[in-house]
Amino acid sequence: MSNAIAQDLMTIADIVEATTTAPIPFRITSFDGSSTGPEDAKYRIHVANTDAVAYIATAPGDLGLARAYLMGDLIVEGEHPGHPYEIFDALKAFYGCFKRPDAATTLKIMRTLRKMNALKFQAIPEMEQAPAWRKALINGLASRHSKDRDKKAISYHYDVGNDFYALFLGPSMTYTCAYYPTPESTLEEAQENKYRLIFEKLRLKAGDTLLDVGCGWGSMVRYAAKRGVKALGVTLSEQQYRWAQEEIKRQGLEGLAEVRFMDYRDVPESGFDAISAIGIIEHIGVGNYADYFELLNSKLKTGGLMLNHGITYPDNRPRHAGAFIDRYIFPDGELTGSGTIIRHMQDNGFEVLHEENLRFDYQRTLNAWCENLKRNWHEAVALAGEPTARLFGLYMAGSEWGFAHNDVQLHQVLGVKLDEHGSRGDVPERMWWQI
Template identity: 55%
Template sequence: MTTFKDRSDVIAELGAKHTIAEIFETLIEGEMPIRFTAYDGSKTGPDESPFGLEIKNPRGVNYVATAPGDLGMARAYIAGDMVADGIHPGDPYELLKAMQNMKFRRPTALELVVIARSLGWELMKPVTPPPQEAMPRWRRIALEGLRHSKTRDAEAIHHHYDVSNTFYEYVLGPSMTYTCAVYADENQTLEQAQENKYRLVFDKLRLQPGDRLLDIGCGWGGMVRYAAKRGVQVIGATLSAEQAEWAQRKIAEDGLSDLAEVRHSDYRDVPEGEFDAVSSIGLTEHIGVANYPAYFGYIQSKLRDGGLFLNHSITRPDNTRSTKAGDFIDRYVFPDGELIGSGRIISDIQNVGLEVLHEENLRRHYALTLAEWCDNLVKNWDAAVAEVGLGTAKVWGLYMAGCQLGFERNVVQLHQVLGVKLGTNQEWTVPLRPWWEP
């Protein structure tokens, strides 16, 4: 099919009319890898593909045309203006895999005129995005303050984590653990692998009964309860009110109130110090790369001499790319989230005076974890939709399946970094070789 994107003189096309499929073709580079159909009867892409996208109405075209790329596609899909064939909305992994090499391009000004002439100028006016979408970055500054201020961090965490504890139970399973599991092998269940992750963190930190642990960004308190069950005094901090309430209730049910506490608090407001260990499992992604020195400096100040620190976080595979998340992740999943390579994390840990003892990449483990979460969402789909609505449930399926693919393709990684706070004499206070089972 010849479309106006293939012709050199765009101006000659200003008076022409084009189908929706032809317009869609102008927004991508190369061939369409799956079937695409539209409400005007036009189509493109291979008929034999097991997967297809269908634009159902003019609003879907508006979303895709005015924000070419993952944001526009997500808007149309989440709003129900574009439907996907051949997948379950709780796990669109296979569809995303088929589309993994599809690249979008922004149309030129002249091409936008051609699109507007074809669709009608009224159709090109901006329309309200789905309600699950967060404000753009520039509006967040105006209404919530500078990025990673306490107020803005609290709002970002609220957007993602205060969805519904019941919904998270459907997705995460009994462990209520929203971080990468660690699999001894691929035959382990999700619950076994999450227990194994907590065991690994506990052992790396050399925790013993009577020790004191600070768990920053503790979520629903999985690490807090794991350590308290083994005689450790634990304080957990989370910016999510719903997480804190759930965690405190679970601590009481488990009879751990004398040892464990989860506070609805910014970690910067925890006054206690001289901890034997500090764990940060899945928080570094939220604090901002520019704030790493202050963050790791805070952790250094909370440790006693000889105390150990473990940072578990998603990273990029190098230290050169933009730290900001893509538009879909920033608007629908993690507002203000930032990632950089493990090299930057290690450097900033070292620069505040913590000695790095060990680091490892668990990239493949996170792909396995996300596949399990998607499977849980599919199994509990009707209940999940009833709890949070179809649009939000679709956001989660899209996000988790996309992240699974990202970890498999080495777009993102997961690193654990272990450090120690040395005393003034720089004495080595840990065994000569790793003391934990992998």
């Protein structure tokens, strides 16, 4: 540690050294001219100004770091902002280096931060949502996952702009896990294969009816309609709805495919042969699972099949997603383990026939999205602004890391609605789909 620690004020490097145990995995440089960390570190972090320090000081942890990074006040060198995947290994190691300084050093740190005016609360970045507790106070505690609040939460994330999403999703306009027939398959091949897998698991055939809840840009709806299925999709994103309806018309599928700007709870029809729920359960709320599965069960004919495809934790212990995810990515989003999903399906009218974990497929999917964003970075910044482009790059790269390290998983769960005698009808006993 430098001699500055014995003085009244400290440098940024002094503060880092006082709050971490060497060696740290970054070379850190600062606007005050100080630096610390290995000279040969793979990644360098530059603290560009006092705003970066203020973001971190007033919101310690992921939230403050994210705010400073998104606003360009914390600059990471050695990675591309569209795909900062490997940096998460270094960040995880960095978190393990933190330590609590002694009382005297803590006082010097506080005096230094106060002197550089870094204890002030910064303006919150425009794209940040209010924290869950504040939203609850504003909207009423009972309104979490109300239709109006869910609509606003979905709009926040998905109505960024169809042209922006197209830059990294590619032609399929699919924002859910693909299913790779081989590790070398393209993203488009893998997305098509995902819809093929779901179509086959649901035993759909020409003349059947399908309800796709949380349909996104309508890819599952169009896939089914092209094969003679009358398919209805619903989404709470107005931009997704408009794009999907135009694509249905462009492909001449109006007679079989329809997408509505509607909450799944308001669909009046019932008696569907099958229901697909691809990437919606993350927005439902664990406390609403019973109502969710009970309602969807009521929409099926006896012997009808439902496939739930969603992100899960690797265990069933309850936990919060964290401030960064709640405020920047999926407001009010909640995850749980696949066992909890299976239990609620079983408790609400479904016999569970099959489940599988596709976490490595999601890792590959996210890698492809990140590479697309990296390739189209300048256009993404022009369309949505650099903070939003950085946000999506950070989120998708962090998610890729999470699937690779089993922090999160992706489970497909297939269930059938039984009759009062426990019969499945003509649903076979064994798997009937091609893996």
